[in-house]
Amino acid sequence: MTDFFGQKGLSWHVAVVIFKDLENSLKHRTFVHCFHSVKQDWFTVASILENLIEHVKKVMPSVSKVSIRSDNAGCYHCGHLWLSLNGISERTAVKIQSYNYSERQSGKSYCDSKIAHMRCKMRTFVAGGGNIQTANDMQGAIVSGKGVTGCQVSVARIDTSTQQIKSHKWKGVSHISNLQFNEDESITVWKAYNIGTGKTLSKQELMGYSSQQEETGMKVEEDFVGSDISGNIHKKNNNESNNTTTDVNGSLVEEDSTCPSHVFQCPEIGCVKTYQTHSSLKNHVLFGRHEFKLEHLKEFLTEIFDIGEESGEKVTPSDAAMRIRQARLENGSKRFSVTQYLDAAQITSFFSRLTVSRRKQVQQPRNVLMEDEDLEAVLAQIEDQTIRDIALEN
Known part of the structure; x- marks a missing residue:
């Protein structure tokens, strides 16, 4: 404790x-x-x-x-x-x-x-x-x-x-x-x-x-x-919602939010959800329904996974994590932002789920990509396992 x-x-x-x-x-x-x-x-x-x-x-x-x-x-x-x-x-x-x-x-x-x-x-x-x-x-x-x-x-x-x-x-x-x-x-x-x-x-x-x-x-x-840039404060209109509603049982239900005026961003790395009020942000963190925009990252990981499968020299998760950080575009700029970086444990789970998916779809071409929900499930499993480990330690 x-x-x-x-x-x-x-x-x-x-x-x-x-x-x-x-x-x-x-x-x-x-x-x-x-x-x-x-x-x-x-x-x-x-x-x-x-x-x-x-x-x-x-x-x-x-x-x-x-x-x-x-x-x-x-x-x-x-x-x-x-x-x-x-x-x-x-x-x-x-x-x-x-x-x-x-x-x-x-x-x-x-x-x-x-x-x-x-x-x-x-x-x-x-x-x-x-x-x-x-x-x-x-x-x-x-x-x-x-x-x-x-x-x-x-x-x-x-x-x-x-x-x-x-x-x-x-x-x-x-x-x-x-x-x-x-x-x-x-x-x-x-x-x-x-x-x-x-x-x-x-x-x-x-x-x-x-x-x-x-x-x-x-x-x-x-x-x-x-940063010496001043942030803006947008006054809330009376007809704006708080990003949460109440269902028939009186429980809070999270609403989607894509409005650019929302100022409270989810602290979860990679999650793009934003909210108008801090209470709505806390509800989102409580629900754990994070939204990740990782399409380009999934394509990159799948590509290096396929290269390793074809060449026989499989890329380790730690090497993949380093390649994500080092990847560059043709103009020399970084291919991925810092918020898109994954660690070795996350990549290990991604590769594992990709392998299982390939085995179940042996008749499908090798370039079949995992869905957003699959990668989100990987991250959720890692978080759940971490919480269980902490609980067992204490």
């Missing part, structure tokens, strides 16, 4: 910045901080926020005000962090106007979507022979190739020696869900968003709660690199 509890590894913090461009269109950019080792507490969050706002101000000089939204994790929902935000506003010259907390299981769709893309990118990097053992390796994996659209990654280290707020006297922190930071450095708080006038705490009251937090001074080992 050590695989599921007390996990150790590299830490990262993902922040999605949503803004309007000069044409008043909604855009988003993602900024990731990778760490070799870090304690996930309020001071780490404060250090990340200060560095992030400084960088946003650098790349988007017109930004003068920001509003922050996060989940209710203890490192975010605490008085230590709130008491440090006015100082961050002063040092970065960007006014933090408000801090709001999302409801449970809601509010992080954009972060979850980008995390899925970056995890897919890292899995592809490892499948291609790369290693991810340090925060620098993680940064390199995410930005490899064309990177992830709208995502920039840095490597940093928290300087805990600059932490000055050790404790505070702010009471009732757990009941607060919304904060507004006023121009006179007072803070107005609410238990529920925009219900009533709220309670305002003056600057003098806040100063009596704790000492002042000076510059956090996070050490940046590798500055932000990656």
Whole structure:
């Protein structure tokens, strides 16, 4: 059970910045901080926020005000962090106007979507022979190739020696869900968003709660690199569906989605399904009905399989995996994208099913190709076997 509890590894913090461009269109950019080792507490969050706002101000000089939204994790929902935000506003010259907390299981769709893309990118990097053992390796994996659209990654280290707020006297922190930071450095708080006038705490009251937090001074080992293209945010029309319906028994039924405006892509390598909402993506992953467009890859594998059968020098699955990565078109460009790469285990199953298919159809020409469903079944069997192996180990 050590695989599921007390996990150790590299830490990262993902922040999605949503803004309007000069044409008043909604855009988003993602900024990731990778760490070799870090304690996930309020001071780490404060250090990340200060560095992030400084960088946003650098790349988007017109930004003068920001509003922050996060989940209710203890490192975010605490008085230590709130008491440090006015100082961050002063040092970065960007006014933090408000801090709001999302409801449970809601509010992080954009972060979850980008995390899925970056995890897919890292899995592809490892499948291609790369290693991810340090925060620098993680940064390199995410930005490899064309990177992830709208995502920039840095490597940093928290300087805990600059932490000055050790404790505070702010009471009732757990009941607060919304904060507004006023121009006179007072803070107005609410238990529920925009219900009533709220309670305002003056600057003098806040100063009596704790000492002042000076510059956090996070050490940046590798500055932000990656795609500097801003992603688009399409407003959802009322008549658009959520990609799921309910059958007569009240169970969720997945709907097909081919609309180009869908922004949540399936993290499964090779799957081309996309969805309008993150909840629909989660339903798709739950159902496991992945859609692979691998016709050219199947033709390539079948071709090298046939050559091996005719020549007597059969190609091993590991050699086939390497040939997929090395295959080139006449113009010198890669024949297959990184997302189409298969590992030796997947190719072994494909060759096995192709052999069985040939034996059953001995009267058919040798160039009979497997159907899409056959290759999907191979991948599904591999995934099921992996899950069973993990269950048996634990």
